[in-house]
Amino acid sequence: MLDLLVDGLSNGLQLSLIAVGMTVVHGIAGVLNLSHGEAVVVATVTASVLLSLGAPLPLALLVALCVTLPVGLAVWAITRSLSGFDERTRGVLGLVMTLGLALALHGSLVYLFPAANYSLVLGTLQLELGNFVVRSSSLVALALSAAALAFLYLVLGWTRFGRSVRATFQNRDLAEAMGIDVERIALMTVLLASFFAGLSGLIRGLTVPVEPSRGMELTVLSLVVSVAGGMRSIPGTAVAGLVLGLVNSFLAFFVGTYLTYLAVLLSAAILLRLTGAGRWAG
Amino acid sequence: MRSLLRVEGLSVRLGGSVALREVSLQVGEGEVMAVVGPNGSGKTTLLKTIAGLLRPSSGRIVFDGADVTSLRPSERSRLGIRLVPSEMEVFPAMSLLENLKVSWESGARREPFEEALERVAQIFPWIEGRLRVRAGNLSGGERRMLAVAMALISSPRLLMVDEPSSGLSPKSLSAVLGSISSLSNSGLSVLLSEQNVEAALRVSKRVAVLRSGTKLAEYEVSDRTEVTELIRRAIWG
Numbered sequence: 001m002l003d004l005l006v007d008g009l010s011n012g013l014q015l016s017l018i019a020v021g022m023t024v025v026h027g028i029a030g031v032l033n034l035s036h037g038e039a040v041v042v043a044t045v046t047a048s049v050l051l052s053l054g055a056p057l058p059l060a061l062l063v064a065l066c067v068t069l070p071v072g073l074a075v076w077a078i079t080r081s082l083s084g085f086d087e088r089t090r091g092v093l094g095l096v097m098t099l100g101l102a103l104a105l106h107g108s109l110v111y112l113f114p115a116a117n118y119s120l121v122l123g124t125l126q127l128e129l130g131n132f133v134v135r136s137s138s139l140v141a142l143a144l145s146a147a148a149l150a151f152l153y154l155v156l157g158w159t160r161f162g163r164s165v166r167a168t169f170q171n172r173d174l175a176e177a178m179g180i181d182v183e184r185i186a187l188m189t190v191l192l193a194s195f196f197a198g199l200s201g202l203i204r205g206l207t208v209p210v211e212p213s214r215g216m217e218l219t220v221l222s223l224v225v226s227v228a229g230g231m232r233s234i235p236g237t238a239v240a241g242l243v244l245g246l247v248n249s250f251l252a253f254f255v256g257t258y259l260t261y262l263a264v265l266l267s268a269a270i271l272l273r274l275t276g277a278g279r280w281a282g
Numbered sequence: 283m284r285s286l287l288r289v290e291g292l293s294v295r296l297g298g299s300v301a302l303r304e305v306s307l308q309v310g311e312g313e314v315m316a317v318v319g320p321n322g323s324g325k326t327t328l329l330k331t332i333a334g335l336l337r338p339s340s341g342r343i344v345f346d347g348a349d350v351t352s353l354r355p356s357e358r359s360r361l362g363i364r365l366v367p368s369e370m371e372v373f374p375a376m377s378l379l380e381n382l383k384v385s386w387e388s389g390a391r392r393e394p395f396e397e398a399l400e401r402v403a404q405i406f407p408w409i410e411g412r413l414r415v416r417a418g419n420l421s422g423g424e425r426r427m428l429a430v431a432m433a434l435i436s437s438p439r440l441l442m443v444d445e446p447s448s449g450l451s452p453k454s455l456s457a458v459l460g461s462i463s464s465l466s467n468s469g470l471s472v473l474l475s476e477q478n479v480e481a482a483l484r485v486s487k488r489v490a491v492l493r494s495g496t497k498l499a500e501y502e503v504s505d506r507t508e509v510t511e512l513i514r515r516a517i518w519g
Contacts, residue, residue: 163376163384170373177333177367178432179359179388 004253006138010207012245013145016238017200018218019225021193023237027169028189029079030087031094035102037218039071039194041109043201044210048118065198072194074101076187109212120205141207148199149238165189228268240271283310286471287440292341294331301327302495314472316482318513319492325475329442333365334358360390362439368448371429374418378409378428381417382435389436398435405461406431423454430461440471447478459485479513491516
């Protein structure tokens, strides 16, 4: 049970990390970024390929994170090109354009990296805790995800940049009226979201092999988490990711993976009902 | 009186129709001026254009002798031009302290935050005891006063308040207008947009009348009853 709990927490925190990026970009730019999951896969594949070519670990991780930034820039260019449209049109066009970006990234990944899967498994050490056995990679992933989320919490909660992001997230017009440079905040936020998507890709690669074609699945999962968390709520998204990650891990073990996604969707609907969309805004 | 803001022949088009047509006005240093007119007359458009949120199709905006027409809202804010919008004027999920801090950070920051907070708390003493309260939990009048406090903490030189009477009880309106009046005594220039003529005239020295995006007239406020009648005639004929 302990190993399941650790796996569930690790999985949940990774989901939170990916989904928070999607929530923040939606809140700041009014666009649901359907290419978000591709950035996760890009980072895992890049680091895995570099490691297999003999690159030192720090260099491989650094390059993998840097590679997600052009993806973020492309998303920012899309959001910027839509800034003259009303909210509804921007939302629809944003979906279509980021879907186009996702398909382009998906096609490139599948074509350039034909291997079945990529991972960053750094060893198979297992820790015995009483009667339980826990994979060390799960513990490392759990610790890294928690640290990344804590860092994000500190940045958003306690820095000038974070306050400007939350202000723009809550009321872009007012933020602009009071002199916040909302265009600069939007650029930095989209890049930050891509960076965290890449980071979660690296952490994910520690625990499970990642197929180059799984980007859209990750996008859909983070969309479900974001919606379950209230769509416009950063803390709500983080909590929803944690809950759905735990549900996913326990059900996959007890019921089987064939019913897991259905159960996750049901849990998301219950969470949404409990929290109410937007109740935890900001 | 030295002019702080000069609007010259400002025209704005919104969605293909003309929202402002060659409007000109001036606000002096330490002066309170009001722009009055019925709904849809272009008052909010005028204030938003001065703040940089809308782009004029022609005309120019001169602030403290410099042409600021092409500057972005953030650049105008740092020069001291500050708008208090009529709706959604605070960040509801943030505490009062965070609202004030984010506003101070985006302004000119001419003094340390603690000093600025103390200065604003002298005008709105109730704020000091409720700094940890979420802004979304405030009443309508309190939110309006917090919005003015947020603008003031950034040390503006020109404060623009859009519809200060909007949604306020008579008591809250008196408190907001009282604070605006005392601010002008300390040298701050204020430009109000207001549908409620009576409220506008309680604090303004001069008033401009807008209808359908056109400036119809401008009056010195000496006798409030007389000016109210002049405004009524200018708008409704």
